[in-house]
Amino acid sequence: MSGQEMPERELDGEGAAEGETDTAKQVAELEDLWRRTAAELDNFRKRCARDIVRAREQERASVASRWLPVLDNLERALEHAVSDSDQIVEGVRAVHQQAVAVLTDLGYPRRDDETGKPFNPAHHEAVGTIADADLVPGTIAHVVRPGYGPDSEVLRPATVIVATRSE
Template sequence: MEKKESQRQTAEAEEKDPKTAGEPSPQTQEQGGQAEKIESETPKPGEELQKKLEETSRELEKQKDLLLRTAAEYDNFRKRTAREKASLYSEATAAAVLEILTVADSLERALEQPDCTAEDMRKGVELVQRQMKSALEKLGVEEMGAQGDPFDPELHNAISHVEDGESGDNTVVKVFQKGYKIGDRVIRHAMVQVAN
């Protein structure tokens, strides 16, 4: 409807002024300029797709970079953890060996004695045994498996059963070999004889 109105106005203007016939009226020129502006401002469908593609490509590159960085950080973490684990193992071993070296030194000194009586030898062995117990205590190692203890399959290894009226059922009657543990972890089960 607006088009018809503007065409009518243009026709009337041509009738009034024959010189301007064929020339667009100022109003028509203004409308044409606005149409050109609107056409230039509205993006073409191909341009929109191109912009979205570029944005998606940039986002993909960011995610790819983040993934590569994360993978590199994880690899470094894994290598560092392996080095620390190896270091901790060697440090723990060194600490254990250091505690036991005093026992080894005492045994060497005992063997260096040229003449000693059986009584002296016994005293030396008792001294070495006390040093060994002390070293194990410093390392957090506890003895387990004493006579009279209730039998526990988690801690004891029953190598024989015996009928014993004096001891209660499932009681350790004799210890053949002591067991050792660190905290809740059993290092060696105690070898015992159990009463039925």
């Protein structure tokens, strides 16, 4: 090169150490940020878990409190068990209606599955078959146990006996 040469810049130990210090600071800051974020996420997860437990407990208490009047009325019916049997039967019917109303209020109404309706495996559980000339094969011949819940969310399917062809 000519007489004016550019002096070569040599990195002395001080410049390299300063670059390493800046990098180390950035790494430490990022690591601190990462740890804080991880801790916040863990706290959020724990808070959500506590909220779920609390919501379940509140819902259980709500459902149980809805059943308390039914239990009270059953106890009253049992207190009068030695009196007139007609009144007891009437009282038990009233408690039964009250219990069905509680399930309906909870979103699980009693299903009206009647004899002659088509069997639907999504809403019915067949426990037997019977040959009956009066009924169309594949229809309900007898409801053994009623089902509860709307079409979209069956709580319990109805237990039924299904009609088959008579031989």
